[in-house]
Structure formats: structure tokens, C-alpha cells
Amino acid sequence: MAQRDELSIFVRDALTAGKSRPEIAAALAHAGWRSAEVQDALNGWDEMPFSPPVPRPVATVSARDFFTYALTFCVLILGAFNLVVVLQALVDLVFATGDGDSDRPIRWGVAVLIVTAPLYLWLTLRERQKLARDPAHYRSAIRKWMIYIGLLLAALTLLGDAIATIYALLTGDLTLQFIVKALVVLVVAGGIFGFYVRDLREEAPA
Incomplete structure (x- = not known):
């Protein structure tokens, strides 16, 4: 034991x-x-005076949860990365700094988004329905780990974006094009961070 x-x-x-x-x-x-x-x-035991003591719910771990949430966050990361690539490539086109192959990352990124966006939406909607039917799933340890890993990656991305912007300012390379591309990263990473922070705040008590 x-x-x-x-x-x-x-x-x-x-x-x-x-x-x-x-x-x-x-x-x-x-x-x-x-x-x-x-x-x-x-x-682990409720403070209500009762005999025998009443156990509190504990976090659950299952292979199915790992597969579902790991797939969801891998799809999210892949889609978010390619969304940034597409938007930044479009910024280069707007500022006319792209080369002859500048539309190649756009085509590839759009292809990835066509696959990942509906898949992520379906997985997320499926999870929401499962949580609504049985709030006990909020106690999934895998779910919380994946959410916090996603928050960590988003926070590190925001930190790197801020550092790159400050460095460009200090070196005199802070152009309007650079600012717009940095804002793209800020909006995408910040949106992911805000979405999952709100998700944690709204979840049922574990």
C-alpha cells in the first residue's frame, strides 16, 4: 500500500x-x-461532523482524457502557429516586403487552418457538452495539466513578443510593419491565454 x-x-x-x-x-x-x-x-475528508468521515472528490486520470486533451491542445498549438504565420505573411504583402514565394507560407498555413480549425472547434464543443452532462469531468487531472501547459506556452509567447518589441525599439528597428506583426502575436497568444483563464475561473469547484 x-x-x-x-x-x-x-x-x-x-x-x-x-x-x-x-x-x-x-x-x-x-x-x-x-x-x-x-x-x-x-x-481529503470533508469537515462536516459525520461518522464515518465523508471523502471529498479527487482528481481523475484516464488514458481517454489524455488522448482527448492532448489532441485538442496539439491541434490548438498547430493552428495558432500557422494563423500567426499566415497573418504575418499578409502583413509582409501589405508592406510589399515579401519575395516571390511569399504566398507559399500563406497557402500552407491556410491548408493547416482548414484542417485544424474545425477539428479544434468540434473537440472543444464535444468537451463542453461532456462537462455540461457530468460536471465531475472538471476534476480531470489531465484536463487541468493541459490547460496550464497551454497557459504556460501562451505566457512564454507573450513574454518573447514583448522582449522582441523592446529589443527592436532599443536597436532602432521598430517599424510599423514590425509593430503590426508583433500585435498579431499578441492578439493570438493573448486570446488563447484569456480564453483558458476564463475557462478555469468558470469551471465547477473541483
Whole structure:
């Protein structure tokens, strides 16, 4: 039996025996358990006075969730990257700085978007319907990990965009064309970041 399971069972038995949470925490600390481990074990049981103690819901992990959410975010990243490529190539065309093959990335990017955009929308709509039918899916650990990985990538992209813009300003290379291309990255990455931050705020309590 894993130590985490043993700790959870001990806390359950102690609560059943009428021990208070501070007493349990003190006993576990004296035995050498770290405070974070003790708090996690106590948080696994509801504070409502009831015997036996009522367990709180825990995060779920499944291979199906990994496939679904990993596919969704890979499609999102691929589509977002190519959307930026297409928009920046269009900016180059507007400012007449593109070469003879400037429409090649546009054609490729549009081809990627034709595939990824409807696939991402379908996967997202499917997820929303599943969450609406059973809010317990909000507790999926894979879902939360993928969302936070997406937020991390979006935040790093925004950080890199800001650094590149400041560097261009300091070196005298900050042109209107550069600003527009930087805004493209800001809008796309910022939109993804804002969408998933709002998604986390609106989700049912885990």
C-alpha cells in the first residue's frame, strides 16, 4: 500500500475515533510527516461532523482524457502557429516586403487552418457538452495539466513578443510593419491565454 493511502486511512480512522484535526496534524508532524502531506490528507475528508468521515472528490486520470486533451491542445498549438504565420505573411504583402514565394507560407498555413480549425472547434464543443452532462469531468487531472501547459506556452509567447518589441525599439528597428506583426502575436497568444483563464475561473469547484 502506498504511503499516501496509509496516511489517508490513518486520518479517516482518527476522525472516526473523534480526534480533532489539530490533534491529528500534531501527531503526524511528530511522526515526521511534512505539513503539506498532512494538509493534503486532511483536505481529503470533508469537515462536516459525520461518522464515518465523508471523502471529498479527487482528481481523475484516464488514458481517454489524455488522448482527448492532448489532441485538442496539439491541434490548438498547430493552428495558432500557422494563423500567426499566415497573418504575418499578409502583413509582409501589405508592406510589399515579401519575395516571390511569399504566398507559399500563406497557402500552407491556410491548408493547416482548414484542417485544424474545425477539428479544434468540434473537440472543444464535444468537451463542453461532456462537462455540461457530468460536471465531475472538471476534476480531470489531465484536463487541468493541459490547460496550464497551454497557459504556460501562451505566457512564454507573450513574454518573447514583448522582449522582441523592446529589443527592436532599443536597436532602432521598430517599424510599423514590425509593430503590426508583433500585435498579431499578441492578439493570438493573448486570446488563447484569456480564453483558458476564463475557462478555469468558470469551471465547477473541483
